[in-house]
Amino acid sequence: MAGVSLQAISKSFGDNTILKGIDVQAHSREFMVIVGPSGCGKSTLLRIIAGLETPDGGDVIIDGERKNDTDPSKREVAMVFQNYALYPTMTVYENLAFSQRIRKRSKDEIDKRVMESAEMLKIDELLDRKPKELSGGQRQRVALGRALVRKPKVFLFDEPLSNLDAKLRQEMRLEIKKLHTQLNNTMIYVTHDQTEAMTMADRICLMNNGIIEQIGTPEELYNKPANTFVSTFIGMPPINLIDGEVCTENGSAFFMSDGMRINLEKIKNIELLKDLDKHVIMGIRPENLHDNYFAEIKDPENTIKCTVDLVENLGSVALVHSHSGNTHLSASLTTGKTIHPGDSLDLIVDVNSLHFFHQETKERIKL
Amino acid sequence: MSKKIETLFIFSFLVLFTLATLYPALNIIGISLRTDDAFQSRSLALWTSESSFRSYVTLFLKTDFLTWMKNSFLVSFVVTLTGVVLASTSGYALSRFNFMGRRAVLSSLLMTQMFPATMLLLPFFILLAKLKLINSYLGLIIIYSSTALPFCIWQMKGYYDTIPDALEEAARIDGCSRFSAFTKVILPVSAPALVITALFSFMASWSEYVVAAIVLQDPGLYTLPLGLKSFQASLSTQWGLYAAGAVVVSIPVMILFISLSRFLVSGLTVGSVKG
Numbered sequence: 170m171a172g173v174s175l176q177a178i179s180k181s182f183g184d185n186t187i188l189k190g191i192d193v194q195a196h197s198r199e200f201m202v203i204v205g206p207s208g209c210g211k212s213t214l215l216r217i218i219a220g221l222e223t224p225d226g227g228d229v230i231i232d233g234e235r236k237n238d239t240d241p242s243k244r245e246v247a248m249v250f251q252n253y254a255l256y257p258t259m260t261v262y263e264n265l266a267f268s269q270r271i272r273k274r275s276k277d278e279i280d281k282r283v284m285e286s287a288e289m290l291k292i293d294e295l296l297d298r299k300p301k302e303l304s305g306g307q308r309q310r311v312a313l314g315r316a317l318v319r320k321p322k323v324f325l326f327d328e329p330l331s332n333l334d335a336k337l338r339q340e341m342r343l344e345i346k347k348l349h350t351q352l353n354n355t356m357i358y359v360t361h362d363q364t365e366a367m368t369m370a371d372r373i374c375l376m377n378n379g380i381i382e383q384i385g386t387p388e389e390l391y392n393k394p395a396n397t398f399v400s401t402f403i404g405m406p407p408i409n410l411i412d413g414e415v416c417t418e419n420g421s422a423f424f425m426s427d428g429m430r431i432n433l434e435k436i437k438n439i440e441l442l443k444d445l446d447k448h449v450i451m452g453i454r455p456e457n458l459h460d461n462y463f464a465e466i467k468d469p470e471n472t473i474k475c476t477v478d479l480v481e482n483l484g485s486v487a488l489v490h491s492h493s494g495n496t497h498l499s500a501s502l503t504t505g506k507t508i509h510p511g512d513s514l515d516l517i518v519d520v521n522s523l524h525f526f527h528q529e530t531k532e533r534i535k536l
Numbered sequence: 537m538s539k540k541i542e543t544l545f546i547f548s549f550l551v552l553f554t555l556a557t558l559y560p561a562l563n564i565i566g567i568s569l570r571t572d573d574a575f576q577s578r579s580l581a582l583w584t585s586e587s588s589f590r591s592y593v594t595l596f597l598k599t600d601f602l603t604w605m606k607n608s609f610l611v612s613f614v615v616t617l618t619g620v621v622l623a624s625t626s627g628y629a630l631s632r633f634n635f636m637g638r639r640a641v642l643s644s645l646l647m648t649q650m651f652p653a654t655m656l657l658l659p660f661f662i663l664l665a666k667l668k669l670i671n672s673y674l675g676l677i678i679i680y681s682s683t684a685l686p687f688c689i690w691q692m693k694g695y696y697d698t699i700p701d702a703l704e705e706a707a708r709i710d711g712c713s714r715f716s717a718f719t720k721v722i723l724p725v726s727a728p729a730l731v732i733t734a735l736f737s738f739m740a741s742w743s744e745y746v747v748a749a750i751v752l753q754d755p756g757l758y759t760l761p762l763g764l765k766s767f768q769a770s771l772s773t774q775w776g777l778y779a780a781g782a783v784v785v786s787i788p789v790m791i792l793f794i795s796l797s798r799f800l801v802s803g804l805t806v807g808s809v810k811g
């Protein structure tokens with residue numbers, strides 16, 4: 170049962186504070202994804218867990234033991250580096266066997282472990298090659314294999330797929346996920362790609378600028394983003410955020426913004442919104458906007474009249490960028506009717522999937 | 537067509553230089569096979585009717601050549617070993633660690649290279665005399681090592697700088713201590729730089745004359761360059777012997793270069809990291 174718990178971790182490089190009190194816990198056997206924009210301190214955090222970097226403050230607890238002062242070689246964690254870091258003078262076999270030779274395991278034991286991992290990753294054909302004779306994808310597998318051979322309690326991944334092409338990336342995503350199901354270890358996986366985070370994670374830890382914005386399951390982050398940053402980061406294409414006011418007319422609540430008026434009465438607990446400061450940010454995901462033309466149930470109170478600016482066809486859906494007044498809206502619409510720039514378009518808002526945020530704090534308004 | 541002319545040009549250039557390099561070498565082999573009085577001969581022939589291996593026989597049987605050779609090997613071996621051990625480790629420290637005085641060390645190492653060895657002869661002599669190291673190999677080895685090391689250290693540091701940190705980090709996570717990550721992962725990758733360091737240190741001591749001449753005064757301690765010079769007496773020089781000695785002296789160097797050159801390959805870190 171090897172969980173990893175980080176308590177109030179802080180780290181600066183010179184005057185640059187990179188991590189500002191990080192508290193997060195990866196439970197035993199959990200696949201935890203740490204995601205955030207480039208430069209937010211994800212790699213630094215991972216390196217602190219591995220022991221390659223010493224935190225200025227806070228505790229690193231692995232498997233219930235404080236490991237702050239333990240050498241990386243003694244931490245029982247394996248790490249897959251962003252740039253693979255294979256041993257260039259050794260063959261693939263030797264790369265995989267290296268950690269076991271250091272531990273002075275018997276030849277048979279080493280052989281067994283290497284073959285096992287090599288087969289699992291389908292690199293058993295490549296064992297005699299040197300890293301320079303491998304393709305990017307194969308190197309990636311060798312780097313994974315080197316971690317696998319260790320049978321560690323904790324796996325750390327630092328953007329392992331970022332150097333691969335889109336198709337391979339998707340394949341490896343599945344494979345790593347499969348490995349997790351087979352091995353059932355704790356895995357901590359760093360990426361800046363929200364798709365990887367959403368598809369792979371048991372839980373996501375979303376970082377920004379050295380702090381944690383939100384920790385939760387992919388569904389929680391998608392359905393209940395803690396603030397506007399989370400709402401924009403998670404979800405592809407990104408959410409529409411619209412500044413506006415909540416007004417009450419004849420006892421009903423409306424969201425008003427330039428070119429837009431939406432009746433909010435169907436939302437549960439809408440009273441809460443009425444009591445608040447009138448100024449809010451409304452978030453609506455592109456997938457929650459529908460074309461009135463195809464709608465079975467029309468909803469004239471919540472239909473926005475837009476003008477189309479640009480259409481990106483993605484095959485099954487088209488991403489339609491449009492505006493109403495000064496408000497920009499992107500909608501992903503199932504294709505069925507060709508839409509051209511300049512067309513007028515009626516978009517129905519799915520009111521129950523709206524998100525509201527405080528305009529000042531950008532925090533979510535819980536309804 | 538122009539491609540052919542280019543090739544022709546390159547080849548004639550190379551042939552010219554090969555000849556220029558080969559001429560003295562062949563000449564000295566020729567001289568070593570002749571008698572002393574035939575030294576002035578203009579003939580380029582390696583082997584004439586008067587040629588014999590007499591000089592070589594005399595060299596090995598009637599002179600102290602073998603003793604000099606043993607002395608030279610001893611000195612060069614120790615200097616090479618010291619050079620490789622100290623340069624590989626200190627270059628690593630200078631490349632990887634950020635400690636107080638790091639920059640100062642690097643620039644003062646560079647500064648020592650500004651003085652030609654002959655300029656340092658007198659201070660060296662005084663220093664060794666005070667330390668009672670005149671007429672001792674230790675004194676000679678200290679001077680050879682200290683003159684060769686700055687270049688070797690810089691050279692090693694420069695090479696380590698090109699090796700990504702991630703390599704040691706991977707090794708350490710795989711279970712290596714700092715030191716074994718260095719010996720097991722970094723050193724093998726550094727083979728070309730180590731070879732350069734070894735060759736440079738070896739050459740710095742194997743063929744050095746000026747410093748040896750002031751440090752070693754007892755003929756029993758002579759290294760090869762000193763020994764060869766002793767054939768050059770004030771009245772007559774035994775050119776045959778001299779040439780034979782020179783030929784024999786160059787053989788170990790050639791063997792060393794040829795056997796080590798296979799480690800002088802570029803791109804040892806290729807395939808290790810991406811990006």
Ligand SMILES: Nc1ncnc2c1ncn2[C@@H]1O[C@H](COP(=O)(O)OP(=O)(O)OP(=O)(O)O)[C@@H](O)[C@H]1O
Nearest residue numbers: 182185187206207208209210211212213214360361
């Ligand atoms: N050794 C170091 N010295 C100084 N600054 C550093 C060092 N390592 C990282 N930083 C800085 O710390 C910040 C966070 O770096 P880190 O590598 O953790 O980012 P990241 O979230 O992994 O980004 P990416 O997604 O681009 O890999 C960056 O601004 C970086 O410049």
Ligand SMILES: [Mg+2]
Nearest residue numbers: 211212251328
């Ligand atoms: Mg990173």
